[in-house]
Amino acid sequence: MDTTGEVGAFFKSAFSVDNVIFGFDGGDLKVLLIQRGQAPFKDKWALPGDLVYPNEDLNTAAERVLEQLTGLRGVYLEQVKTFGAVNRHPLGRVITVAYITLIKISNFTVTAASFAQSAKWHSIDQVGDLAFDHNEILESCLRRLKRKVRTAPIGFELLPPKFTLTELQQLYDSVLRLPKRLDKRNFRKKILSMNLLVECPEMQEGVAHRPAKLYQFDREKYGQFVNEGFVFDI
């Protein structure tokens, strides 16, 4: 590639991906943040991200960042928005493509990644000042999650494969943060009427009260219903 010709001046920029990794532990919605191991913003908390390799697709880069940090593959990933303010990166012109990732929080252990000193789950409302424009990025991704969780069955990505209806509702409550919590009865009716959940034979265990039924999300059925015009909506 010619980087000296008339368009050469343009080929002096880079792009990165930043990954807003959401998890849910039964209480709060959480984000996985890293503490930066190098300048700029060394020691500051930030979204996990990295420069995109010259021969790497954007999605692939986002998957790589995730895998380096958590060891996970094949999880829900969605591009959200690109941030490109001229001075957003102190070392040069770097625009960044923000992704959302949804993972089952119990499923993984953080692997120290090259770009991170340490990584830690933060409750979504205990995120302080982040490096770069990462607070803004997080806001955008949270807004997107709030919308998307109501119009696509992605909430399940945050729960273990088998879950109770109460857990599912808690998830929605903590993502949406509506002024009033969702009504338990109406929520159950709505979810069950979609016919997307299958009852498991076994029950919740290890709780000091009446155990709840466990359910699983039926991805196949959802696919069929979508083909028939079904629209997920909560």
Added chain:
Amino acid sequence: MDTTGEVGAFFKSAFSVDNVIFGFDGGDLKVLLIQRGQAPFKDKWALPGDLVYPNEDLNTAAERVLEQLTGLRGVYLEQVKTFGAVNRHPLGRVITVAYITLIKISNFTVTAASFAQSAKWHSIDQVGDLAFDHNEILESCLRRLKRKVRTAPIGFELLPPKFTLTELQQLYDSVLRLPKRLDKRNFRKKILSMNLLVECPEMQEGVAHRPAKLYQFDREKYGQFVNEGFVFDI
């Protein structure tokens, strides 16, 4: 900026913006395409777009592309998605940020832009093979428009300031392309019940039938309602 150090290898890429400019002329939804004046893909139809200047924000670049082509400023602009497949651009690694623009089609005349031989409105379903991955980009933007037009009052951006309810409905019908057209009475009831339109004193003119009332969209009221929790929804 140091482009020779260990991160230097990354600073050899560029980014562009591509602008999906939608318009509506009473019949079809239209997109403004250009015929490329230079390689690669010389003479092919493409989305108007350009490389982003090193000291230019992404939005600014999208606005510039629009202004160079149409002379318009201050119109509706929305970032949609970023396309970054490794080989999407034959001259090097160039990722592109796609934007939607909505303009009032009667409002402008195409100005030959540096990057275009000619520009022409194309009906949305008479778009042939485009340069680069522009067909894919167009698809994404069209999907976004279809969603957004139902959840935000952006349809008005495509109509002249004063319009009839029938025109508004035709707009929705041609954007959404639902299997059945929207019901006239229900559409009117719904739109009017939102209280976002003000009746103009004058009437439609020059039509060979009963003239319709003209309406205007009241942007201020919409702002107030949103603050009170109102959600636009069609």
Added chain:
DNA sequence: GGGATTGGTGTGTAAATGACAATAAGTTCT
């Protein structure tokens, strides 16, 4: 003045939504 054309309007019915509280089924403790 008659015909053609599109504008404009109301009502009844079915479906979805939202508010609401009592009972049942387990667990733990004594």
Added chain:
DNA sequence: AGAACTTATTGTCATTTACACACCAATCCC
């Protein structure tokens, strides 16, 4: 075994919303 506790589970009614549907009105053109 029973009492106390915790959460699971379920149904009704009132309200709102969605939808289907048909006729008269205003203007133009001849």
